[in-house]
Amino acid sequence: MSALHERLLAGFGSAFGGNPDFVVRAPGRVNLIGEHTDYNDGFALPVAIGVETRIAVRPRPDRLVRSVALDFDGEVDGFWIETPIRRAEGAGWRDYVRGSVDVLARRGFGHTGVDMAIAGDIPKGTGLSSSASLEVAVCHAMLAAAGHDDVPATEIALMAQEAENDFVGMRCGNLDQIASAATQAGAALLIDCRSLLLEAVTVPDGTAVMIVQSGVVRGLVEGHYNRRRAQCEEAAAALGVKALRDVDLAGLEDGRACMPEETFRRARHIVTENARTLDAAGALRAGDLASLGRLMAESHVSMRDDFGITVEHTDRLSAILAKAIGERGGARQTGGGFGGAVVAVMPVEIVERVREAVLNGYRTPDGGSPLIMIEQASAGAGLLTEAR
Incomplete structure (x- = not known):
């Protein structure tokens, strides 16, 4: 078991008691070439990398979302799933979580409350898409909690992008979220950011x-x-x-x-x-x-x-x-x-x-x-x- 996983499970138990029902992961990415082309409907060539965000999840019987950020000194957040969900006091990581849940709720997904512990090993503020990884991981967590296991990776990525655009206020393109959600091991991903045609390039x-x-x-x-x-x-x-x-x-x-x-x-x-x-x-x-x-x-x-x-x-x-x-x-x-x-x-x-x-x-x-x-x-x- 990796140190990250051990830290995640220990943090979940400390915050919520017991064990999670499941864990999701979403990798960071590095872009080999194709910078700022995504929001211009162009092309990009990223690869997913080994560092990642992991979320330990346990569904709740109500519509409360409780989360603890183990990488931020165990900061906590809690909110009820409503439409729309409000921005958090202090913002930061909380708005990436809230924004992702908000998009899912408005799309008819993710109405189940959860307890979740969040941890990762992606260096922050270094261009490796820690925020996109968090958004994609939250979307996976909420979808799995609600029993939606058939949502395509590209759709998950676009919901995560919407959270960053409309809730966080960062007008990014779709590159980072698609790279985190849809890459394949051993391959770069050539993304046509207009058609969303994806090609794995070994x-x-x-x-x-x-x-x-x-x-x-x-x-x-x-x-x-x-x-x-x-x-x-x-x-x-x-x-x-x-x-x-x-x-x-x-x-x-x-x-x-x-x-x-x-x-x-x-x-x-x-x-x-x-x-x-x-x-x-x-x-x-x-x-x-x-x-x-x-x-x-x-x-x-x-x-x-x-x-x-x-x-x-x-x-x-x-x-x-x-x-x-x-x-x-x-x-x-x-x-x-x-x-x-x-x-x-x-x-x-x-x-x-x-x-x-x-x-x-x-x-x-x-x-x-x-x-x-x-x-x-x-x-x-x-x-x-x-x-x-």
């Missing part, structure tokens, strides 16, 4: 995914994420298209005079990133890590120069990784931006050499060594076969 054997935390913790709701989305919508409107998915680089150049220069640059990142993502999926299918690496490098430059979401520390970290990896893979900032993590892809046999280069060449803002995670593509969310 990660070649012997390939490692390295995630290095820059130490710059970001907060997207308080930051510039919503502003970037508004600029993309402004560009699409100026071009007369539904979304930037519907324009190529030549068409964007033709419409350059119709928008402010900064808005044009934001749009150029999206248009070129969509093309890079499709090419990257092809490179991964072919086992061509050199081509994938070049595309990842181009993505980082585009995020830096056109979309304006990298920071000095992630620029430096990406450069260190790229130099150490050479032509055997690549690196780029991942996640919503303004800090967080850098992702790198490489053969397993050079992992230790690359790790040493990072530890020798990079320090976090507080002067410490960065957290380095070595991951493989993991399975999406679901019910654990054993609760205890």
Whole structure:
């Protein structure tokens, strides 16, 4: 039994007494390429990773939802399932739970009250989708408690996204929730964020995914994420298209005079990133890590120069990784931006050499060594076969 699972069961027993009836899990994710493309109806290529959120659940005979957050000093929340459910005092993790339950209730799911303990090992504020993982896990927990075990993964992901958009106030696209809900072990997931067509793209054997935390913790709701989305919508409107998915680089150049220069640059990142993502999926299918690496490098430059979401520390970290990896893979900032993590892809046999280069060449803002995670593509969310 993992340390996370032991902590979860102990926390449940301490808060509610006895044992849970079942446990659900939802993984974090790292996006190999395709940044900010999801809310532009574009393409993304994430993988689920080994860190995750777990929720121990016991249904109640009433409509009360009681939850304890073991990662936040055992903070508790309790509310009755009503429509609509109100935002919590102090917000934070509570609103991700409340928002998810609210969406389920309004969709006719999840009217059963529960006691649930929540724990995870996804680093917070680092671009690995701890919030999406929590939302997807809560949706699974509530659906299972109410006996709804046949809801498709994509529908669960969209309900989780709705909770973050409409309840929390973060206007994210659907990438993070789909990646947590619908990925397959051993494969990246090529997502067409408009049609919701999903393709599992096998990660070649012997390939490692390295995630290095820059130490710059970001907060997207308080930051510039919503502003970037508004600029993309402004560009699409100026071009007369539904979304930037519907324009190529030549068409964007033709419409350059119709928008402010900064808005044009934001749009150029999206248009070129969509093309890079499709090419990257092809490179991964072919086992061509050199081509994938070049595309990842181009993505980082585009995020830096056109979309304006990298920071000095992630620029430096990406450069260190790229130099150490050479032509055997690549690196780029991942996640919503303004800090967080850098992702790198490489053969397993050079992992230790690359790790040493990072530890020798990079320090976090507080002067410490960065957290380095070595991951493989993991399975999406679901019910654990054993609760205890």
